Amino acid sequence: MPEGDTIFRAARALTKALTGKTVTRFETALAPLQRVHDDASITGRVVEKVESRGKWLLIYLSGDLILLTHMMMSGSWHIYRPGERWWRPRKDMRLILGVAGFEAVAFNVPIAEFHTSQSLARHTSVTKLGPDVLDADFTPQTGLERLKARAASHPEDEVAVVLLNQQVMAGLGNVYKSEVCFTAQVHPFRKMSTMTEEEMLHLADHAQRYMQANIKDGAGGDIVTFTGPRRTTRRIDREERLWVYGRAGEPCRRCGTTILSRKQGIQARSTYWCPECQKIE
Structure with a gap:
């Protein structure tokens, strides 16, 4: 994808x-x-x-x-x-x-x-694209300001839907949407109006770090056309490379609670989360 x-x-x-x-x-x-x-x-x-x-x-x-x-x-x-x-x-x-x-x-x-x-x-x-998460000038503060602006203009938007909005920040897709929400311990269905600045900063920071971690190969002179499966967990086993995406019904890698999945947004994209690690309160 x-x-x-x-x-x-x-x-x-x-x-x-x-x-x-x-x-x-x-x-x-x-x-x-x-x-x-x-x-x-x-x-x-x-x-x-x-x-x-x-x-x-x-x-x-x-x-x-x-x-x-x-x-x-x-x-x-x-x-x-x-x-x-x-x-x-x-x-x-x-x-x-x-x-x-x-x-x-x-x-x-x-x-x-x-x-x-x-x-x-x-x-x-x-x-109308927002700042590219992989742009050299992008910082977590850049992402925070974009998320704050969206929260102010669209307070009822759900967090994971905003992460997919390319006019807010460009580059994130369905995999990173779920993974970033998990590692930032933010429930993906929360309204933007409930988010703190610290939580929004964590989302932007994790988004940048994960995206950058998956483009590292190819720094030399050779042409690199394939770098292997996308990873967010840093685990060696290729079957354990993601925290929650695509793992509905399986145990959370952190707490053992069953991972949940539900369609979200106008495009009805699948969202994955741990109800224990990502409480909605």
Whole structure:
């Protein structure tokens, strides 16, 4: 499930494979992208930079053209050497960007659009993003101020719903939502009006620490495209890598109480919590 850490790692890998190189191959199964390519060829352009913003990934090409993608639930970027066998079937391919030595292939990407800097500035989903939890300038204090503002403007919002709101803080997804609430000992269904500043600071701090812990690989010069299962517990056993997410009916790793799960919010996303460690009072 792509969350901000997954997109950050994808952008980092794509940066190492593509940046500064000329596009020698472009292929797409998406008609809107093909029309742009027909009118203003993508091949021959230079990849200037790649960046992540929350769950969005942006590839900047010369000539003021930006490829914007969002993975939603099932999309992914892969990097291959020319001629290397793909790990996914061709029917899942949505676009290919080829440069000297590498081919970046997007599979099952539900949102892929070309923009100019001007049209991107009008893209509300991108321009209204809150501060990215993985941005170098993000601090727990940044998160606290965003959560305080949301509590003031929407006091009836539930905590876990706010953590998923990309306009408050960008990058957190359903896994981190439950994990952060657990380690901060905050019940995910509490109203924002009941939260103390200390609790909100803990949420922001834990969100940043867990996200950063899951992007550490790849600091060297090599291209890293897979870093293993997401972890929040620091336990070696891969079956014990998460505190509560996906563990409904199983015992809490801290107190042994049965983990609960319930759908939450307009999107009816599953939320997991320990009723003993995360009391709602």
